[in-house]
Amino acid sequence: MTNPSTEKPCPFCNGTDLDPNRWGMGGQYTLCKTCGAFGPDASSGITWNDRNGQENKGEKQ
Template sequence: MDKEIEPCPFCGSVDLDRDKWRKYIECKSCGCYGPDAIWPGTATSAWNTRALIAQEQEG
């Protein structure tokens, strides 16, 4: 089962999509994407880690 994708760390949108090889996630609202995952299927974990880092930096 796939993990739930966190909202975009830049614009907060939940309009997100995985690339067809499942190596990165793209925000359809602001266009940001990545980070590139090393293995297919690990893009969600990579995206969610980035989202958490952005939340911590906000305060």
């Protein structure tokens, strides 16, 4: 687990092994090391934790 206190789990697999300090594709982004999901670019003004009310697809109901 890289940063469990500030980053929400991955919205796709509910993974918590995240790297919020990845660089590439023209900017900084968060990478889920469990399933490979990534986004958004930090310069976009949107963060990994911005979900607009969407539920985490990996969460058990």
